[in-house]
Amino acid sequence: MAVTSRGLEGIVAAETKLSDVRGQEGKLIYCGYDIDELAGQVCYEEVVHLLWHGRLPNARELDFLKAELRHERELPHGLVDFLRACPKDAHPMDVLRTCVSMLGLYDSGELGEDALDVNRRRALSITSKIGVIAAYFHRARQGQPLPPIRHDLDEAAHFLYLMTGETPGPEAVRTLDMAYVLHADHSFNASTFTARVSISTLTDMYSAVSAAIGSLKGPLHGGANEGVIRMLKEIGSLERVDSYIAEQLAMKRKIMGIGHRVYKVLDPRAPHLKRMAVKLTQELGEPKWIQMSERIAEIMLREKNLHANVDFYSATVYYSLGIPLDYFTPIFAIARTAGWTAHVLEQLADNRLFRPSSDYVGLPAGKKVVPLPER
Template structure:
């Protein structure tokens, strides 16, 4: 029996949701560059779930469906107020709250197409409400209900700080959401598919995926990037900090990607957003520092930045708390998780790989008195 550590290069399933071929990322065949430049996040969600871009009427209907599903049950918000606010990470809060949503959905365990689509709408619409509500609750503020006339991206920022965002900020969040929506069979998506392949429910699949995304080797990387930038503090200190870290063989978060050998195609979009936003805020040091680190790591190690690296300074420039970076990732990626969950349900087979045994063998039972 041959094994591959981390299942690297192993093809585990077929999928029509997204592809990474020769370093090019597509959603249902549409290139990520075109989607990032021209599409609204709502269009991308519709594409992922329905396998086609919506026309004007379809998009209008879909936007209304999302808006009407965005309210989180009061019971879940009340539970969030009981969390140990000063200790819990927002990803743990999100994981717990999403699991709790199932308790207040009478169709949580229904598996027909209509019920699953309604659950998909609720999960997509309610994750940003949960994330922003938790942020406000821990500040001693009341959650803000979403506005039905705002875009998905604008609503996130509005629910977070109570102000309707400017066009640049809305565009930046929209682009980040589009870039993070799906990424083939990444760790959290694989987790979601393994979970629902048992015919567990969609809430369980998304909760499991959030648990996988929480790790610093997956969604948690962008938060670690910002922690590093904050620790460095000044552009002049970047070179000595990074070279010392490389000498000590410390992993520099936000670099390298298992499936991209010539660079993550999403990174350039976030790099440009970082440049624009840091210029607007007057804190260009975050962009300049990132570029300096990029140059050093690329030259010294041959590693290129991935989607997490420049997203850190983008989110920081938008005033988003650093430990909300990964929950924002989840707000986007739930669209892809759901697309894969729906696809798994359509042609399901229990996912049950084998493991090569490496433990001791031929052991004889030893009675208790002789051990």
């Protein structure tokens, strides 16, 4: 008999070698490596290699991948013109979704081509360009010049450089790079599943990744990190936390950055982000953001037995780095592009169309059409 699972909870939709989310243990594994083992020991580009090739690179392979990513950064002129002409108040996630889709227009190949080398090249191109697109839109919407692409900076550093026009300091780079590592993949989360469902029709990589960006944007998924900082700003002070959360819970509203479909214990990415948030807020002399966050987490655990997720502390990390609020989710998207593209490649390697069934609860069959004038 067919099983109905709302939200596909507990359903195993396919196999993957890329990552494992162990909800009861609070573990996240990328290709055999625990996230606690990777965080702080490898850079984002090493994780990109791990996800695309199933193993960490040696020094030569890492240099080669970094060079390839740097080589792909230049955007097509038409895309740069579009970024300059884009409405200034567009949400950067909408801009990312549109621009990744536009990249497909500039691909000279056959879009439906499913050869591995062609799609690996596309994965490289999207992963390299998505940060440039995001940062250029930020500059353009502020009426600022678009800094020239540089080839001497790694991915996280290059994004920060393009956002500000200045070479970033080592601590900001280390922090963002670690955030990229922590966000790079997460098994069949909603956006990755969107990408896999999409590519399972044998559409193209650009369509799959733009669909994933649209899915990530939602507040129940990646959009939650922007929701967290807006909530913290709305609360304003540690003294107001208890009453604010009590009011929200009484109104049955969700607290952003709290709860998870799979993790029933603490999200293993949260402690890493919390540590970074504590350090950065101390250095900035603004401990209130982390104090408020800790109090919210404490109340939510006590009242609802729900833990903080990846978006909860990342919000304070990005805020402390001076990242604009509407760029919190785009940073998630930039990092997750590694995972999305790896999943697209994995799906293509052993594809079967995703086509679940539904439980029909509409009117009984057999109705007859009443002619239009008589209805």
